[in-house]
Amino acid sequence: MNSRGADRLRYGRNSPIALGTVVWLATLVDTALERQPDFGAVFVNKHAFCDEHATELLWLQVRDDDRCPPESWYALQQGVVRSVEDARWALLLLVLFDGWRRIKKCEIDGCELLFADATNGVRRLRCAVHARR
Numbered sequence: 001m002n003s004r005g006a007d008r009l010r011y012g013r014n015s016p017i018a019l020g021t022v023v024w025l026a027t028l029v030d031t032a033l034e035r036q037p038d039f040g041a042v043f044v045n046k047h048a049f050c051d052e053h054a055t056e057l058l059w060l061q062v063r064d065d066d067r068c069p070p071e072s073w074y075a076l077q078q079g080v081v082r083s084v085e086d087a088r089w090a091l092l093l094l095v096l097f098d099g100w101r102r103i104k105k106c107e108i109d110g111c112e113l114l115f116a117d118a119t120n121g122v123r124r125l126r127c128a129v130h131a132r133r
Contacts, residue, residue: 017097019120025094026102026118028076032087033114034128039084040091040103040114047100055095062088091116106130 033040046054065072067085075086076093094102094116102117106127113127124131 022094022098022102023118023120024079025090025097026116028079028081028090029087029094029103029116030118030128032081032084032090033116035081036084036087037113039087043091044100044103044105044114047103051100054100055092058088058092058095062092 029040043054043058046057062085065085065088067083069089072083072086072089075082076090081087081090091103102122104115104117104124105111106113106115106129107125108127108130111127111130113129115124115127117124
């Protein structure tokens with residue numbers, strides 16, 4: 001294999017995708033969760049019981065969004081999450097390609113903030129507020 005370590009293919013949900021793309025999506029979702037902490041809570045609560053139910057709920061919300069999908073896709077391509085609809089699309093893509101393992105709650109007692117782990121090793125344990133300390 002060539003020296004593009006971050007570009008090695010991963011096989012999440014039977015689809016090959018570059019690890020760099022998964023990390024990029026996780027970064028977008030993490031930014032959205034920092035700005036709108038509540039947007040992911042309903043999915044994480046469902047995920048605690050069943051991945052499929054959480055993914056189904058996410059898909060139903062994306063499907064019912066008023067915003068035209070190409071608008072969200074264009075924003076994401078530019079690396080921007082302008083709306084909750086954009087954030088849901090980014091989360092859906094991340095979950096489809098890499099599952100729910102990157103969406104976590106902060107390990108600090110009393111902190112309920114969610115974050116998306118954008119590290120290659122998926123080892124981040126704290127939300128942005130506590131990671132800065």
